[in-house]
Amino acid sequence: MARKKIALIGGGQIGGVLAQLCATRELGDVILFDVVEGMPQGKTLDISEAAPVDGFDICLKGANSYEEIAGADLIVVTAGLPRKPGMSRDDLIATNSKIMQSVAEGIKQHAPNAFVIVISNPLDAMVTLCQRITGFPKNRVMGMAGVLDSARFAAFIAWELGVSVKDVNAMVLGGHGDDMVPLVRYANVFGIPVMELLEKKYKSAEKAKEVMDAMVKRTANAGGEVVGLLKTGSAFFSPASCAVSMAEAILRDQRRVLPVCALLEGEYGVNGYYVGVPCILGANGIEQVIEINLNAEEQALMNESVSHVKALVDSL
Numbered sequence: 295m296a297r298k299k300i301a302l303i304g305g306g307q308i309g310g311v312l313a314q315l316c317a318t319r320e321l322g323d324v325i326l327f328d329v330v331e332g333m334p335q336g337k338t339l340d341i342s343e344a345a346p347v348d349g350f351d352i353c354l355k356g357a358n359s360y361e362e363i364a365g366a367d368l369i370v371v372t373a374g375l376p377r378k379p380g381m382s383r384d385d386l387i388a389t390n391s392k393i394m395q396s397v398a399e400g401i402k403q404h405a406p407n408a409f410v411i412v413i414s415n416p417l418d419a420m421v422t423l424c425q426r427i428t429g430f431p432k433n434r435v436m437g438m439a440g441v442l443d444s445a446r447f448a449a450f451i452a453w454e455l456g457v458s459v460k461d462v463n464a465m466v467l468g469g470h471g472d473d474m475v476p477l478v479r480y481a482n483v484f485g486i487p488v489m490e491l492l493e494k495k496y497k498s499a500e501k502a503k504e505v506m507d508a509m510v511k512r513t514a515n516a517g518g519e520v521v522g523l524l525k526t527g528s529a530f531f532s533p534a535s536c537a538v539s540m541a542e543a544i545l546r547d548q549r550r551v552l553p554v555c556a557l558l559e560g561e562y563g564v565n566g567y568y569v570g571v572p573c574i575l576g577a578n579g580i581e582q583v584i585e586i587n588l589n590a591e592e593q594a595l596m597n598e599s600v601s602h603v604k605a606l607v608d609s610l
């Protein structure tokens with residue numbers, strides 16, 4: 295079977311890690327595209343020279359022209375500036391919208407059949423722009439944010455309870471902003487509700503809620519926490535890992551159930567906006583949006599998060 299072709303648009307902090315992860319997992323041949331001359335060529339040559347040690351046979355190539363992405367099966371877009379301390383994701387919208395315009399036009403022209411995973415911030419707005427400009431069907435254009443936000447929530451739960459990260463399931467829905475929605479009621483460890491485990495650990499429902507509230511707050515602020523520590527940019531190892539899990543689900547038709555920033559057309563009472571919701575990811579990209587039951591409190595949080603997405607997108 296012919297190897298898949300993956301194009302990574304943006305060869306910066308996340309792009310470089312994406313290239314190495316796609317290589318070590320042998321997901322397909324990699325084209326690393328960037329506007330900076332030489333940088334993507336240098337990074338792909340560097341990664342390639344470890345092939346004898348890492349044991350992958352896929353090919354990586356740097357590119358500065360969109361012709362090189364021709365025929366890509368899957369594209370991941372990280373082109374755009376990251377936040378600096380004190381900046382919100384929304385502060386990036388003007389600059390990154392201009393960048394997304396050129397990126398989406400390049401994709402439309404040279405890789406018209408590709409699946410596209412957008413990472414650039416502000417995510418909900420950038421993925422919207424990408425879909426509008428490419429005109430690709432909604433199953434082929436999606437955003438990565440929920441997998442990262444959910445991973446952060448799950449990591450905090452695992453560390454708090456002293457259990458393996460492998461047994462924690464935690465879901466964060468809504469927009470990729472400070473009002474994202476970690477769904478406490480659905481969080482579990484091997485099926486056991488997290489709140490039940492916290493109440494057993496602290497022998498107090500009140501203390502359990504206090505601890506959970508702190509983890510929910512830390513999840514919503516986790517991106518800013520890393521930005522504050524790095525000072526020079528935002529998280530890049532974890533976003534790359536999360537995007538690769540989505541890419542693998544599509545390229546290997548795994549039918550994973552993951553939180554995906556997807557274009558909703560009626561689901562969750564939302565019409566015409568991209569929002570993070572549980573989806574089945576497989577060979578056709580977004581195979582299905584899963585509508586879960588939300589109680590009144592959860593629905594109110596979701597509505598608030600969606601209203602922020604709408605305001606951001608309507609400002610485009």
Ligand code: TXD
Binds near residue numbers: 303328
């Ligand atoms: O969960 C999420 N979705 C977020 C997304 C998690 C973390 C970071 N998030 C956002 O991803 C971040 O706010 C940025 O908007 C993107 C990329 O973050 P990264 O840390 O990789 O930024 P870099 O290192 O600055 O890389 C961006 C690259 C850089 O090499 C530029 O030269 C390139 O983008 N760039 C372009 N590439 C193609 N085309 C154009 N026009 C262009 N302009 C800049």
